[in-house]
Amino acid sequence: MKSSTMGIFDTIKATVGLQSSPPSLDSLESLLDYSWSQLADDIRKIELTLNRDWSDVPIVFCHNDTQSRNFLLDKQTNTIHIIDFEHCFHNLYLFDIENYFVEFAGLGSSPDWENKYPSRERRKTFLAEYVKHAQFLSHENSEDDLDKLCDRCHRLIALTHLYWSLWALLEALLNPEGLAQFDYVTYAKSRFDQYKLHQNNFFAA
Numbered sequence: 001m002k003s004s005t006m007g008i009f010d011t012i013k014a015t016v017g018l019q020s021s022p023p024s025l026d027s028l029e030s031l032l033d034y035s036w037s038q039l040a041d042d043i044r045k046i047e048l049t050l051n052r053d054w055s056d057v058p059i060v061f062c063h064n065d066t067q068s069r070n071f072l073l074d075k076q077t078n079t080i081h082i083i084d085f086e087h088c089f090h091n092l093y094l095f096d097i098e099n100y101f102v103e104f105a106g107l108g109s110s111p112d113w114e115n116k117y118p119s120r121e122r123r124k125t126f127l128a129e130y131v132k133h134a135q136f137l138s139h140e141n142s143e144d145d146l147d148k149l150c151d152r153c154h155r156l157i158a159l160t161h162l163y164w165s166l167w168a169l170l171e172a173l174l175n176p177e178g179l180a181q182f183d184y185v186t187y188a189k190s191r192f193d194q195y196k197l198h199q200n201n202f203f204a205a
């Protein structure tokens with residue numbers, strides 16, 4: 001099986017820089033209330049945790065940006081078309097699913113993370129349908145299996161927030177003219193705050 005750290009977390013490591021603080025990002029430490037050395041340590045811990053606890057989870061080619069605007073419904077044929085593949089690479093399939101759940105919060109610069117995250121029952125219903133149709137998974141799952149899968153999927157919420165926080169910071173730094181259309185800085189802080197809120201759940205054994 002391929003390493004769990006390929007793809008999305010290679011991108012995160014490249015963004016943070018594991019040897020020294022990227023000079024152009026130093027001023028953002030106060031914004032995030034987190035040092036780059038802390039973040040580098042977190043990335044190492046994430047890598048170790050993925051290799052230790054997640055090696056049994058299939059890695060597949062993922063969309064990684066599973067938000068509502070990337071799913072188009074053709075009402076004439078009753079089919080869904082997926083668009084915008086710029087974030088695609090191999091990843092844990094559960095990351096794609098958890099990212100989909102997180103995106104229920106909204107697409108603005110200040111999403112309602114607390115109130116719009118789907119209920120456990122709704123997440124289990126989605127997971128049951130996903131498992132039923134996924135060719136790389138066993139289709140036999142008990143209620144207990146679905147509960148465990150739901151719990152495991154939820155553990156990845158911290159990593160979805162970390163990825164998109166760092167993406168937003170890069171957009172703010174490399175595409176400053178885009179700030180007129182979207183507040184990447186506020187969005188980055190909002191998502192990093194959620195990463196900090198949920199990180200202990202990911203690292204829990």
